[in-house]
Amino acid sequence: MQEVYQHFRKEEQPFIDSAQSWITQAEETYTPYLTDFLDPRQQYILEMLVGKKGEIHVQFYGGYEAAERKRAIICPEYFSPAQSDFEMELTEVVYPSKFVSLTHGKILGTLIGTGMKRELFGDILSDGTRWQFLLASNIASYVHAQVTKIGKVSVRLESRTYTDLITPIDDWTIVHDTVSSLRLDTVIAAIYNISRQRAKELVSSGKVKLNWSVFERPDFELGLLDIVSIRGYGRIQIRAIEGKSKKDKWRVEFGVLYK
Missing domain, CATH: 3.30.1370.160 (Ribosomal Protein S8; Chain: A, domain 1)
Structure with a gap:
């Protein structure tokens, strides 16, 4: 190993x-x-x-x-x-959208609050008004029964067929940039045009998530397909690492979501 x-x-x-x-089990059985x-x-x-x-x-x-x-x-x-072999179900959050709004964070927090682990839920999607999410089909009926409120908003969870899948807003911007290193604070500072010190503070104060978990090491080296979420700023994904420039900087393709 x-x-x-x-x-x-x-x-x-x-x-x-x-x-x-998992691989061994698939090979042996x-x-x-x-x-x-x-x-x-x-x-x-x-x-x-x-x-x-x-x-x-x-x-x-x-x-x-x-x-x-x-x-x-x-x-x-x-x-x-x-x-069908992937055993997942599409669910829509039915709520009074004319009067209140929901957020990705509130929906995710509520789903985790049912006692189910994050790994049993897929993407949470929105077209700006409607909200849907994917989850493992074997927990769908339990989660539907448990969730009647998201924050203070009364909701109802309903199964949908894949023909009802909304087209999510895709605000990812592709950015080609060079960075002196792939350190977490260096990348945040470069993408959002803030100082390294400010980027360090964001990380050390728990406002940054790496692959959906709070991460507090500013010197951490990012790798291919990592996703960084920065509260108040947006999200960054390392789409491709394209090698070094003549000035010994990393050439990187980023996907960026601006808040």
């Missing part, structure tokens, strides 16, 4: 161990293995681990083409998963 670990971060070792056990929802970085790691094993492959699906969070099926080469 050490030779595998060296290609990834120390913090990612528990996920690597889990992923290796020669049957498909379905994971929970994975973030883009986890999908990348799993794809690298499966690699070119020959006898098994991995497929991802998150409910729609541009989904961030996806479930994976690790399966023998002969098996070609159907959408």
